[in-house]
Amino acid sequence: MSEWTADEIGAHVKYMNDFAADLVSSGEFVDSQALASEGTWVQFGGEGRPPITDGPFAETKDLIAGWMVIDVDSYERAVELAGQLSAAPGAGGRPLHEWLELRPFLENVPGSQV
Numbered sequence: 001m002s003e004w005t006a007d008e009i010g011a012h013v014k015y016m017n018d019f020a021a022d023l024v025s026s027g028e029f030v031d032s033q034a035l036a037s038e039g040t041w042v043q044f045g046g047e048g049r050p051p052i053t054d055g056p057f058a059e060t061k062d063l064i065a066g067w068m069v070i071d072v073d074s075y076e077r078a079v080e081l082a083g084q085l086s087a088a089p090g091a092g093g094r095p096l097h098e099w100l101e102l103r104p105f106l107e108n109v110p111g112s113q114v
Contacts, residue, residue: 030069
């Protein structure tokens, strides 16, 4: 997005907001949040040592722009919505065809008392 025009960014944000509004109307929207491009990987550095930051990994800040939580009745509906979201406009107004990761919440956490 750093190379997009203000109009292209505006069109993208409008698409995302309209998409979320449709999900609110259908009762499927739970929450969403855009993420800043700044980010740091952090790892335990060892006893008595400071945490290690960054590493030899693909930067999450380069891969994840935000997240959306939806509550749908089926996996198929989640796939359908993710496909629509993947069509958000990018540079030149062309659909991004962005790969999106679809993940359910972990319901039965081993060892949990909940």
